Each structure stands twice: as structure tokens, then as C-alpha cells.
Amino acid sequence: MRLKRRVFEILDGAVSDRASRACEIFIASLVVANVLAIILESMHDLHEAYANYFHYFDLVSVMVFSVEYVLRVWSCGAKYPVAPGSAWRGRKEYLFSMFGMVDFFSTVPFYLQLIFPGADLRVLRMFRLLRIFKLSRYNSAMDDMFEAIKAEKDSFSSAMFLLLISCLLFSSLIYIIEGHDQPEVFPSIPAAMHWFILTIISGWGNVDPVSYLGVVLVVVTQVLAIALAAILTGVVATAYTAQVQRREAMYETEVREILADGVVTAEEHAKLKQMQAKFGMTDEQVEAIAEQVKAEQRAEQNAAEQ
DSSP states (O other), X not given: OHHHHXXXXXXXXXXXXXXXXHHHHHHHHHHHHHHHHHHHHTSHHHHHHSHHHHHHHHHHHHHHHHHHHHXXXXXXXXXXXXXXXXXXXXXXXXXXXXXXXXXXXXXXXHHHHHHSTTSOOHHHHGGGGGGGGGGGGGOTHHHHHHHHHHHTHHHHHHHHHHHHHHHHHHHHHHHHHHTTTOTTTOSSHHHHHHHHHHHHHHSOOSOOOOSHHHHHHHHHHHHHHHHHHHHHHHHHHHHXXXXXXXXXXXXXXXXXXXXXXXXXXXHHHHHHHHHHHHHTOOHXXXXXXXXXXXXXXXXXXXXXXX
């Protein structure tokens, strides 16, 4: 049980020690090397010249990632306190989590190639690029982004509704205005919707209008694309900043509770280290929060003594 708990702490980064840091650096470096290898392997000349090296490197990588996956499934049984069903609860959470799915689908193409050696699994092999998402386990930026989007889902829903209305309106207008002059480009409203989406995404719908009203409509559509991009960017930036501040506030609250009695036990210290690793906070941020809390407590004590 102690070994399982220790493996879980190292792989999950539940504690910030030398072994956990070394494991994190090793896995992250291997992931980056894999992504670079996949990119270089797509170059025909390099693939022909170094095909064996790419194959052996992928073989070693799959072995490492497979061992990591098995160890994570096994060690996640120690995630929760000992209780009936607690081991499978932790394992089930990992298996069906985003990280668990990424770990699985980034390695399974290799084994499918072994099972079906004659099959063309090039599309499945591209799942190896999912390994890049393994890096998000060691950085809370993606979690912060998802939490920010979730927190501002109403704002995103409003923006998407505005985009839908704009798509229907502007597609119908461009079809009415340009449909007679360019029937091969705008034969229907769905075709005009394709033009609208391209214009919103890239700024140009690959079509030049031939009428003055069409030119005006294209300009308005491009301005709308800029406005929508600015709105969504502002929403995400604000929500992301709020999410980071929320995590720092949670950490500060925990520090206040721990320092309330003036004694920091080993268990409490480990808990703070775990929160620091989970929130992706630097040692400087942690020290600044601790100093601020201690300064406030000293000021309160001096005020009480006076």
C-alpha cells in the first residue's frame, strides 16, 4: 500500500520532491521528442533515410508510455482513503478522465498495427500527436482555460447565438445580392453560409463581390468578424484572470487556516505542496502569500496587545 501511494505521488505530482520532479521532466521531455519525431517523420526524405531510427524510438516511447499507463491505473487505487470500492473509484476516475483517454489513445495505434499488420492505419497513427496533451498534466494552464470557459458559458452562448443570427442574415443577404450575378458561387443559402464562415474565420471568403451592395456587405461581415473575435478574446482573458486569482485565493485561505494555530505539521505542509503543484504556482508566489498572511497576523497580534 505504501509503494502504491508513493508511485501515485510521483506520477501525479501530489508531492513536490526530487523524484516527482525528475519523473515530470523525463515524461515531458519524451513527449516533446515524440512530437518532434512525428513532425520530422512526415518529411519523406528523412523518413526514408532514418525509418529504422524512427521505428525504434517509437517502440521505446510506447513501452515507456505503456508502463506509465499501467502504473497510473494501478496507483490510482491509492488516491482515496482505504474504504470498500475506493481503489476502483480512483482508477475509474483516471480511466475516463481526459488524461486517461489521452494516455490510452496515444499508445493504442502501435498495438493495433501489431494486431493488424497489413491494415492501413495511417489515420490512427496520427493519434500519436495526442501525446502533446500529456504535457498539460504538468501545467494548469489548460485546466484554467477550460474552467474559465465553463465559468463564462453564458457569455459564450450569447456570442454563439449572435454568430448564428449573423450567419443566417448575412448569408441570405449575399445570396439575394450576388446570387444573380454569380450563380456558380452563390447557388443557394447554404453555399452562402460557407462563404460567411470562411469570411469570419479567415477574413476573406475566397470570393470577390461584383456589386456595390456586395462590397459593402463583405466589409460589414469582416468588421463583424473582428468584433466577435475581440468579444470572445476579452471574455476568455477576463475569465482566465479571474480563474487564476480564484486559485490563489483558495491557496491563501488554506494558508490562513494552517497558520491560525502557529504550527505547521508535516501533513499540512504536504497538503500545501500538493495544492501548489495542482495549481501550478511558483515558489515565489507561495512565499509571497505566506509572507503576506504572516504580516497580517503579526499586525493583528500587535493591535490586540495594544
